[in-house]
Every structure is written in structure tokens, then in C-alpha cells.
Amino acid sequence: MGRILRRDFYDRDTETVSRELLGAILECDTKDGRAAGIIVETEAYIGEHDAACHAAVGRTRRTEPLYGPPGNAYVYFIYGMHWCINAVTRAEGLPSAVLIRALEPLTGVPLIRLRRPKARTDRDLANGPAKLCAALGIDDRMNGLPLQRHPVVIRAGDQVTDSNVVITPRIGISRAEDWPLRYFVRGNPFVSRTP
DNA sequence: TCGAAGATTGTCT
DNA sequence: GACAATCTTCGAG
Numbered sequence: 001m002g003r004i005l006r007r008d009f010y011d012r013d014t015e016t017v018s019r020e021l022l023g024a025i026l027e028c029d030t031k032d033g034r035a036a037g038i039i040v041e042t043e044a045y046i047g048e049h050d051a052a053c054h055a056a057v058g059r060t061r062r063t064e065p066l067y068g069p070p071g072n073a074y075v076y077f078i079y080g081m082h083w084c085i086n087a088v089t090r091a092e093g094l095p096s097a098v099l100i101r102a103l104e105p106l107t108g109v110p111l112i113r114l115r116r117p118k119a120r121t122d123r124d125l126a127n128g129p130a131k132l133c134a135a136l137g138i139d140d141r142m143n144g145l146p147l148q149r150h151p152v153v154i155r156a157g158d159q160v161t162d163s164n165v166v167i168t169p170r171i172g173i174s175r176a177e178d179w180p181l182r183y184f185v186r187g188n189p190f191v192s193r194t195p
Numbered sequence: 196t197c198g199a200a201g202a203t204t205g206t207c208t
Numbered sequence: 209g210a211c212a213a214t215c216t217t218c219g220a221g
Contacts, residue, residue: 007219044200052202080214082203099202118205130203170204 001025002156004148010070014089017108018044018183021087023096023160025106027080028136029151035112035136037103037126038157041184043170045086047094051175055095065144073152075133075143080115083139087147087154101182103132104190112136127192160185174175 026035045053055066065074074086074097086097103126105112112135113183119125128130142152164186169178184191
């Protein structure tokens with residue numbers, strides 16, 4: 001297993017962190033065991049001037065983690081039933097984060113299958129931001145926690161070369177839809193959706 | 196206190 | 209491809 005990514009990894013441009021998180025490994029321990037996967041899709045959300053970023057409404061109880069130190073987790077609840085996890089990036093007056101949108105399951109696949117009974121194929125286990133949180137057992141208990149120690153950590157993985165990185169507009173949002181801030185691994189079957 | 200919207204998913208046509 | 213499920217958060221009244 002690769003080493004755990006330190007805080008200074010996250011203390012850079014959000015686009016750079018989004019790009020370099022591709023190929024890294026998201027790992028989560030719960031009482032049920034360990035589950036982990038390779039990050040194959042991310043999106044950048046950049047500060048209060050990004051209308052699609054939660055921080056666009058300013059500093060509130062919900063967005064508080066975005067204003068905290070880089071390298072922390074920002075876990076939020078959406079649509080009354082789903083959790084999504086972000087890695088907070090450079091936050092000097094610029095509350096921004098990287099949404100992790102899809103994983104290629106790597107460790108604890110039997111446990112992941114138990115947590116994702118609706119998944120018909122292995123591709124469906126974690127190919128979406130809420131799916132991967134369910135797969136790894138991530139919820140509000142992890143909100144605001146540092147990503148350098150368990151239960152949730154991100155490790156270095158195999159590098160993804162530039163020619164294998166695809167950049168497109170973000171999906172599933174209704175504001176600032178044209179900004180090219182979505183990153184995913186070319187041809188990887190575990191990416192949530194290809195345009 | 197009330198109402199509206201949301202970084203989604205799964206099911207049905 | 210369309211739509212329901214479901215509830216927290218936030219701002220207005």
C-alpha cells in the first residue's frame with residue numbers, strides 16, 4: 001500500500017489536487033472491516049465565487065469544514081438519503097474541495113457488496129459519489145476528520161499519465177455548468193458516466 | 196415555524 | 209429518458 005498523503009498535498013490549487021487524486025486510494029475502516037478503492041473520478045469546487053460550490057452561500061454550519069485546514073474530509077448529506085465525501089483543499093480565504101465521484105473497488109469487496117445490495121454488477125458498486133460512500137461506510141461521523149489517519153485516509157497509488165486524464169464540465173449541477181472541472185481516468189469502466 | 200431546493204440513485208416506461 | 213424517494217439546511221415570515 002502507498003503512503004498516506006500529507007496535508008501539504010492538499011494545500012495547492014484545487015484543480016491540481018483533483019488531477020493528482022486520480023489513481024490514489026481512498027480507504028475507510030469501520031467496525032465491520034476495511035474497504036478501499038482507487039479514485040477514478042473527481043470534481044473541483046472552487047470557493048465562494050463558484051456558484052455550484054456549497055460555499056457560494058457563505059460560511060454556514062454546513063459549509064464550515066470547507067473553511068477548515070486542507071486535508072480534512074467534508075461529508076455532506078443530500079437529497080434526503082445520500083452522503084458524499086470531499087477532500088478540502090487550499091483554504092486560505094478560498095473554501096474549496098474535491099468531490100470524489102467514483103472508485104474502482106480494491107479492498108474488502110465482499111463487505112462492499114453487502115453494503116450495496118442494489119448493485120447488479122461490480123461496476124455499480126462505487127461508480128457514483130453517494131454509491132462510494134455507501135460502499136465504504138462513510139457518513140457524517142467522518143465529517144471534518146483529517147484524511148491522514150483512520151477511519152478515513154487517502155493513500156498514494158499508481159500515477160495516472162496525462163494522456164489518460166480526461167477533463168470535462170461537471171455533472172449533476174445547475175449552476176456554472178460549463179466550467180471544465182471534472183477529471184476522470186480515460187476508458188476506466190468504473191467512472192460514473194461518460195459524456 | 197414554513198417552504199423550497201439540492202454536487203443522487205434506482206425503478207419504471 | 210422521466211420521475212419519485214426523502215430530509216437537512218437555510219432564509220424568509
